[in-house]
Amino acid sequence: MNLNPSHLNLSRYEGCTITGALAVSAFIPDALTVVHGPAGCAHHNLSLLHATLLQQDRLFLPPVFSTGLREPDIIFGGEDALQRTIERALERKPRAVCVISTCIAETIGDDTDAVCGRDWGVPVIHLHSSGFLGGSFNEGFVNALKRIAGLVPPAETRDGGINIVGEKNLEFEVEENFEEVARLLGVLDLDVNVRFVRNETVDDISRFSAGCLNILREPALDPIGRHFQEAFAQPYLSGFPVGLQGTREFLRAVGEACGSAADEAIAAEESLQDELSAEFADLDGEAISLSPFGFQCPEFSLLSEVAEAIGLRIDPEGTEIPVPFGAPVGTAGIRRMLHQWRRFLHA
Amino acid sequence: MKQIALYGKGGIGKSTTSANLSAALADTGLDIMQIGCDPKHDSTRMLMHGTWIPTVLDLVREKGDERISADQVVFKGYRGIRCVEAGGPEPGVGCAGRGIIATFQLLERLDALHGDVIVYDVLGDVVCGGFAMPMREGYAQEIYLVTSGELMSLYAANNICKAIARLSRRVRSKCALGGVICNSANIAEENVLVEEFARRINSRLIAYVPRDRIVQVAEINRQTVIEYAPDSAQAGVYRALAAGVLEITNTDLTIPTPLEMDELESLALEFV
Structure with a gap:
């Protein structure tokens, strides 16, 4: 399970920074994304995004522009191509443009910041994404969030939730x-x-x-x-929130941070969690083993906590259960996971 | 076909030496081509009587590389020497090294690389893989280092030796060091110093070019010394250099053994 962000862990901590940046910028509906590099950088990363979401039955193909750099742009510099592509994107009247730079743009020293920094009328945000400088999907993702935070002006009040x-x-x-x-x-x-x-x-x-x-x-x-x-x-x-106890602790932490009492909410959540053992009583006494798929880490206390709450035994001889790809979120996530376990146990 | 490349520190006189070498070679009746591989594009100017010829990369920028023909990039200068300037991006943008690679690929496609001798005049420092292009893919097979006796000039020449030694480890590498040309900076015992440097890097001094005012006078008259003052002593020096280069055969070529910086410094100290 992917709670440990080590580089051995998961593709999220490998892969290309562009995909990470695109996984942020593509989700601002009134912004447009420009990938400053050869056409393939945009194509490949957008395809990956599209295919990943399609696998989840979500049809989503955000408009992404490419500066389509070719050899002359590399020799003479790609800033003109970037300027033209930003102009082309602005014809569609976006409220902001995210420019994702690539390895080659950084290698030849294009001053992407300077081009983005011109007075375009709307924010044009440079998301640094040259993978050869180190980093992965996750760095691209985090850097994009940081840069897009530049769209946020300071606020006078803190009453927004x-x-x-x-x-x-x-x-x-x-x-x-x-x-x-x-x-x-x-x-x-x-x-x-x-x-x-x-x-x-x-x-x-x-x-x-x-x-x-x-x-x-x-x-x-x-x-x-x-x-x-x-x-x-x-x-x-x-x-x-992750885990049964973790979800209750989450409620307490949020309550403390927001200055509101959480005891009642925690008690209500605990009884909701107690209902799980009744709902999955048919699993009581069954044996499971956790299969890491060869790369996920099965040493995860959440899974044994859930197993114990339901009365499941963890035993190498038990029915093989795949370790979830991401930790289930909250009580509802655990409930969905238990449904899956039931399907494996009763298959 | 003999393909040679001159490398050396910026401002050391590579272009002057190259142009006079080409002119002297052409005087012997050989078919010569000179290719300037420096974004400053001033290699062939004296051969072209002061004309700045359009560079390959200027044309690529204007027309795209699909619509360029050989006669648009190859210009005939003194005694029919075919002159080409690679050119490059505006200073401070883009990638000049990639420009050199693109130029060579274009010249190859246009079938423009032919003649008895091709002289490549290359930017001072082999700053990236692109500027090593003339040494790669079997283009220039003989490298000549142009240097004075000044330490930083020797330092630059020594760095180029590192590039040659590195490239020579590649399986299909055909490039090796032909020799060292001393272009004098009027330093006492300079020829002895450079000769010793050449020996220590496993090479030889093939010419000593003294400093002579005639070089500047010819340049002001937009000509090589060979053309402007064929009877001058300096013209004789360049003709001797040409003869020396023509005499170099494959068995004379060496893989250089670059010096460490402290070796280079102690060598220079011996001649202070």
């Missing part, structure tokens, strides 16, 4: 995970302010600084949490 930061736009259960967090916040009588960045417009994003707390999708986004803490004095929580 809770910001959700760095949702994994490409993960299968992205909406279910958000809904679970929103449900838990609702139990505490708190609202979501801005989803940074998932299907929020440039105007929506500008309300970010009015949020009273930032909840990060996962601990790997801590640099972003610290960034906003410094920029807007917003506290942050490092990740979405």
Whole structure:
């Protein structure tokens, strides 16, 4: 399971920075993305995005422009091509343009910042994405979030509710995970302010600084949490709720951060969790073994916590259960996971 | 066909030496081509009587490389020497090294690389893979280092030796060091110093070109010394250089053994 952001862990911590940047910029509906590099950089990364989402039955093909660099642009510099492509993108009247730079643009020393910094009438944001400087999907993703934070003006009040930061736009259960967090916040009588960045417009994003707390999708986004803490004095929580006890602790942490009592909410959540053992009573006494698929880490206390709560034994001889690709979020995530376990056990 | 490349520190006189070498070779009746491989594109100017010929990369920029013909990039100068300038991007942008690679690929496609001798006049420092292009892919097979006795000039020549030694380790490498040309900076015992440098890098001094005012006078008159003052002593020096280069055969070529910086410094110290 992917809680440990080590480089051995998962493709998210490998791969290309461009894909990471695109997995952010493509989810601002009124912004356009320009990939400053050869046509293949845009094509390949957009295809990857498209194919990943299609696999989840989501049809999504955001408009992405490419500067389409060719050999003469490499020899003479690609800044003119970038300028022309930004102009072309602006014809569609976007509220912002995200420029994703590539390895070759950085290698030949194109001053992408200078081109983006001209007075274009709307924000043109440079997302640094040359993979040869180090980094992976995750760095591209985090850097893009940081740069897009530049769209956010300082706010005078902190009454805007809770910001959700760095949702994994490409993960299968992205909406279910958000809904679970929103449900838990609702139990505490708190609202979501801005989803940074998932299907929020440039105007929506500008309300970010009015949020009273930032909840990060996962601990790997801590640099972003610290960034906003410094920029807007917003506290942050490092990740979405994970595990039965973890979900209750999440409620307590949010309550503390927002100055609201959480005891009642925690008690309600605990009884909701108790209902799980009744719902999955048919699994009581069964034996399971956790299969890591060869690359996922099975040493994960969440899984044994859930198994114990339901009365499942973890035994090498038991039915093989795949370790989930991402940790299930909240009580609802655990419930979905248990449904899956039941299918394996009763197959 | 003999293909030679002159490398050396910027401002050391590569272009003057190359142009006079080409002119002297052409005087013997050989079919000569000179290719300037420096974004400054001033290699062939004296052979072209002061004309700045359009560079290959200027044409690529204007027309795209599909619509260029050989007669648009190859210009005939003194005694029919075919002159080409690679050119490059505006200073400070783009990638000049890639420009050199593109130029060679274009010349190859246009079938423009032919003659008895092709002289490649290359930018001072082999700053990247692109500027090593004349040494690669079997283009220039003989490298000549142009240097004075000044330490930084020897340092640059020594760096080029590193590039040759590195490239020579490649399986299909055909390039090796032909020799060292001393272009004098009026330093005492300079020829002895450069000769010793050449010996220590496993090469030989093939010509000592003294400093002579006639070079500047010819340049002001937009000609090589060979053309402007054929009877001068300096013209004789260049003719001797040409004869020396023609005499170099494959068995004379060496893989250089570059010096460490402290070896280079102690060598220079011996001659202070």
